[in-house]
Amino acid sequence: MTGGLVRRDGREVLAGVDLRVAAGDVLAVLGPNGAGKSTLVKALLGLVPLAAGRAEIYGEPPARFRDWKRIGYVPQRLPMGGGVPATVREVVASGRVARRSRWRPAPFADRAADRAAVDRALKAVGLTASARDSAHLLSGGQQQRVLIARALAGEPDVFVLDEPTAGVDAGSQAALASTLHELARDGRTVVLVAHELGPMEPLITRTVELGHGRIVREDAVREPLGRPA
Ligand SMILES: Nc1ncnc2c1ncn2[C@@H]1O[C@H](COP(=O)(O)OP(=O)(O)OP(=O)(O)O)[C@@H](O)[C@H]1O
Numbered sequence: 255m256t257g258g259l260v261r262r263d264g265r266e267v268l269a270g271v272d273l274r275v276a277a278g279d280v281l282a283v284l285g286p287n288g289a290g291k292s293t294l295v296k297a298l299l300g301l302v303p304l305a306a307g308r309a310e311i312y313g314e315p316p317a318r319f320r321d322w323k324r325i326g327y328v329p330q331r332l333p334m335g336g337g338v339p340a341t342v343r344e345v346v347a348s349g350r351v352a353r354r355s356r357w358r359p360a361p362f363a364d365r366a367a368d369r370a371a372v373d374r375a376l377k378a379v380g381l382t383a384s385a386r387d388s389a390h391l392l393s394g395g396q397q398q399r400v401l402i403a404r405a406l407a408g409e410p411d412v413f414v415l416d417e418p419t420a421g422v423d424a425g426s427q428a429a430l431a432s433t434l435h436e437l438a439r440d441g442r443t444v445v446l447v448a449h450e451l452g453p454m455e456p457l458i459t460r461t462v463e464l465g466h467g468r469i470v471r472e473d474a475v476r477e478p479l480g481r482p483a
Pocket residue numbers: 262263267285286287288289290291292293294
């Protein structure tokens with residue numbers, strides 16, 4: 255992102271933001287409530303429009319970018335609830351959709367690959383035994399695990415997680431830290447919005463801190479664990 259500016263209700267909630275995420279980075283986006291962290295990751299993904307400046311994903315503006323299977327986004331709040339109740343497995347399996355061809359049903363080999371990826375994702379977050387449970391009846395921490403598994407199931411190159419640990423129990427935080435550790439070791443790119451890093455701290459390679467919509471501090475903390483995929 256170059257010179258990123260976002261206005262909400264006439265107010266600049268992001269301004270003058272230059273940020274480049276490199277392959278293999280495990281980048282923490284830090285800052286107090288309302289600093290603009292969620293807005294920054296949404297703008298990077300083209301989910302909120304820039305009033306000025308430019309965002310690019312793999313060299314394309316978000317509106318032109320097509321290869322969404324390369325990106326796994328875990329939003330801050332659950333877009334579950336309401337609608338038809340879905341099982342944990344169904345929600346996680348929905349993470350495979352971006353990999354499908356739009357015009358033909360999945361061939362048998364793809365369906366087997368889908369099942370295997372969903373199984374791996376459920377296992378990674380410790381939800382194998384809950385696969386048939388209704389997702390909307392789970393605790394906040396467990397629902398967060400479901401969303402993370404949904405992103406994992408898509409096997410993206412880049413994971414963008416918006417406050418995955420907010421209000422989440424210690425067990426789920428530890429499970430997430432170990433999942434992120436594996437991703438980092440595989441050289442995947444991770445962008446993590448957080449208030450506090452907790453068990454994630456040893457994985458972070460770079461931090462940017464936002465204050466009032468601007469980057470107030472940037473640090474390169476350590477070398478990436480793995481080679482970029
Ligand atoms: N849809 C919206 N309409 C109006 N203002 C918004 C909207 N979304 C965010 N804002 C405002 O933009 C500012 C930045 O919000 P943002 O959610 O990006 O901050 P944050 O750093 O992620 O904070 P938090 O940790 O509370 O999520 C806040 O002042 C917020 O009130």
